[in-house]
Amino acid sequence: NAGVTQTPKFRVLKTGQSMTLLCAQDMNHEYMYWYRQDPGMGLRLIHYSVGEGTTAKGEVPDGYNVSRLKKQNFLLGLESAAPSQTSVYFCASSYGTAQETQYFGPGTRLLVL
Amino acid sequence: GQSLEQPSEVTAVEGAIVQINCTYQTSGFYGLSWYQQHDGGAPTFLSYNALDGLEETGRFSSFLSRSDSYGYLLLQELQMKDSASYFCAVRNTGFQKLVFGTGTRLLVSP
Numbered sequence: 001n002a003g004v005t006q007t008p009k010f011r012v013l014k015t016g017q018s019m020t021l022l023c024a025q026d027m028n029h030e031y032m033y034w035y036r037q038d039p040g041m042g043l044r045l046i047h048y049s050v051g052e053g054t055t056a057k058g059e060v061p062d063g064y065n066v067s068r069l070k071k072q073n074f075l076l077g078l079e080s081a082a083p084s085q086t087s088v089y090f091c092a093s094s095y096g097t098a099q100e101t102q103y104f105g106p107g108t109r110l111l112v113l
Numbered sequence: 114g115q116s117l118e119q120p121s122e123v124t125a126v127e128g129a130i131v132q133i134n135c136t137y138q139t140s141g142f143y144g145l146s147w148y149q150q151h152d153g154g155a156p157t158f159l160s161y162n163a164l165d166g167l168e169e170t171g172r173f174s175s176f177l178s179r180s181d182s183y184g185y186l187l188l189q190e191l192q193m194k195d196s197a198s199y200f201c202a203v204r205n206t207g208f209q210k211l212v213f214g215t216g217t218r219l220l221v222s223p
Contacts, residue, residue: 033210042117042200042213043156058210090155099204099211100146104155 001026004105006091012111013081021076021108023091030096032074034066036087049074081112115139115205117214124220125191133186133199133217141206145177145184151197196221
């Protein structure tokens with residue numbers, strides 16, 4: 001099992017450009033999450049999904065959109081990137097009844113110039 | 114809402130014991146989780162305390178006191194590979210999703 005995978009691993013964007021981050025999991029987890037991590041700060045939840053076709057806002061959703069068309073995939077989109085979105089983005093998944101035990105992907109490092 | 118407080122950095126030597134504290138303020142509370150993250154790596158789950166008391170998993174133990182809104186992670190027989198950041202996290206009955214502390218960086222020296 002690959003667990004949770006993320007693509008790309010690293011990306012540089014110019015302000016105003018758009019991009020999509022892809023997360024895939026092969027553990028048949030119902031719940032999936034997108035977090036961002038900035039220096040000196042913990043993980044902050046951007047959006048999450050409790051099942052195929054559903055999404056919900058987390059703590060810091062502004063400037064991001066998500067979609068979960070298939071159970072195993074969770075996409076994070078930036079429509080118009082801003083320097084404030086420079087961060088490391090982590091995807092995670094969990095069984096619905098065990099949200100405390102989340103499995104994280106390796107992360108995507110995004111730099112917005 | 115909720116807030117968590119952890120020390121920003123802790124240092125220790127190989128073979129020693131170190132305790133990383135976490136205090137939290139939240140209304141309605143399921144339990145306290147701990148995650149480890151090495152530099153450049155992904156967070157990995159370490160432990161979860163839903164009930165008061167001590168949970169032991171090998172060299173790592175985690176403790177929770179709901180009445181004191183306090184928990185800690187105890188690392189014994191420290192090894193160099195334990196140098197990492199450690200995050201506590203809580204899930205409350207309102208927001209329903211994990212909220213992470215800002216992390217404690219543990220530096221283990223020879």
